[in-house]
Amino acid sequence: MSAVHPPQATTLQLAVVGAGPVGLALALSAARRLPAARVCVYDRLPVSHDVSGDPRTLALSQGSVLALQRLGVWAAMAERAEPIQAVHVSQQQPGLLDLFGRAPAPELVIRAQDEGVAQLGAVIPYGALAAPMRSAWLAACAREPQRLSVRWGSPVSGVRTVPGGVEIDVGDGADGALVEPHHLAVIAEGGVFAEQARKAVARDYGQTAWVGTVGLEGGEEGVAYERFTPHGPVALLPLSGTTRADDGRTLQRRAALVWCVDQRDDPVAELSDVQRLAVLTHLLPPHVGRLRSISPLKHFALGLNAERTLVQGRTVRIGNAAQTLHPVAGQGLNLGLRDAHELVSRLARSADVDRALRQVEWQRAPDRWAMIGATDFLARSFTWPWPGLSTLRGAGLAALGQVGPLKSLLARRMMFGGR
Known part of the structure; x- marks a missing residue:
């Protein structure tokens, strides 16, 4: 040669x-x-x-949506993209926060209308x-x-x-x-x-992500949910394809599921679809709606490689x-x-x-x-056995949700990155 x-x-x-x-x-x-x-x-x-x-x-941030618009390709894909109108982050078990009756709930809600944008981003199939x-x-x-x-x-x-x-x-x-x-x-x-x-920078988290779709009844449309659980985060991302009645009522919504768990003690692998729905119902906050169906799930290993x-x-x-x-x-x-x-x-x-x-x-x-x-x-925080860690994480979420300027700063960072 x-x-x-x-x-x-x-x-x-x-x-x-x-x-x-x-x-x-x-x-x-x-x-x-x-x-x-x-x-x-x-x-x-x-x-x-x-x-x-x-x-x-x-999941596309609003900055990515705007970039695709500038490239002239967004119009051809917008019909299959579901706008994200809000992001809801919460923790399943607030730990010691339960002892304080006046403590804010360990959750953070970011809404597009509060940030003065049409949407926070969009969800689209590859x-x-x-x-x-x-x-x-x-x-x-x-x-x-x-x-x-x-x-x-x-x-x-x-x-x-x-x-x-x-x-x-x-x-x-x-x-x-x-x-x-x-x-x-x-x-x-x-x-x-x-x-x-x-x-050069690599870390195997020892975690598995199970991915698929779920069908939902009720709840709010256009909301992306992230739930911190003892096993790892669970996310629901809104998808297009909502089924509606003749009078416009929502009959069923679709959402993409990302369910992260410990590889060494995987609680998902051996479950049936009915059991998976029951566990997810327990893990997720009630305002996501009622989980009615779940697709076959695929899985892949998680790590950092940079x-x-x-x-x-x-x-x-x-x-x-x-x-x-x-x-x-x-x-x-x-x-x-x-x-x-x-x-x-x-x-x-x-x-x-x-x-x-x-x-x-x-x-x-x-x-x-x-x-x-x-x-x-x-x-990594989900793999640390330190006492009180979930409490600190919940307290941080609750505090961030109560401080408007910090919440807006986070929202802008997630939408447009560091500029």
Whole structure:
């Protein structure tokens, strides 16, 4: 295999590895904001692979929704997205707080109307998000084939930094694999925690997430619930597809379920669907409504796996390729979209690629590490056997719910990240 040196022309040649939502968001943004750049997207899946039916659930912050609107793709996916009008965080067992009759309930409620926004975010199936982004990129490539392209069924087996750029090995790494030069490579192909090679900052939480959907009667529409329990957090995220009577009354709502438990003493694995519904009814606050049905649940291991830096030479990692987080805050995708936005913004402002990359590293670090630290602390706190820990967590929730400015600060942080 002969070495191929990166192009020396001043036109930026950008490789994006991974055609998931984060990679395509970066590619679409680069196509708009870097009009002279050549952008090539590589993906290991063939073009025939249909992503539209992927039911995995994603929580989008309002900042992410606005970013997708700016990219011109939100209109094609909005119909299957369910707005989040409120977030309700509570604790099942307040511990010693029960002894104080006047103590505030250990809960925090954030409402969009209180924050002066139309919604706090939205919940959408992966397929409903990814398929329109795929279509948008294919349409962009058809309009400008001389500078925009996509390589389906082309796994990238290696990326090397060389003077002036990178070399990308396209194929399985055997003799005859293609070596393609670019000025910059962005890795946006992450995968799930259990399948990833361990990065610089790695922690196995020893927890399992059980995911699926539930059907609900009653309760408030458009509310995302997070419930801290002794075994771990349980989340319900509102989904589209509400069933209504002829007079407009809500008959049944759908919600995505994320149920986190200890791997070593998994209380979910051996339960029947009826038993799972009964346990969830006990764990969740009554105002979520009545749980009427539950889908088959899938499960995956939970952990933290993060790079210390986004930038290594002329290679940048974003999204799950840079940091895989516990789903306790539902912020992994949103963090990746902010990574993509900032990278393109810096490249658009500076013709010096290395200077732009240094700025990206410094600008993204506070937001990244604040979110990594917060989710890591919450995830690990469920494994600590310290007496009174649940009491402290409940007291913190109750106090935060009573202090308006702090609650608004948290709401803005969850909607738009650190800015």
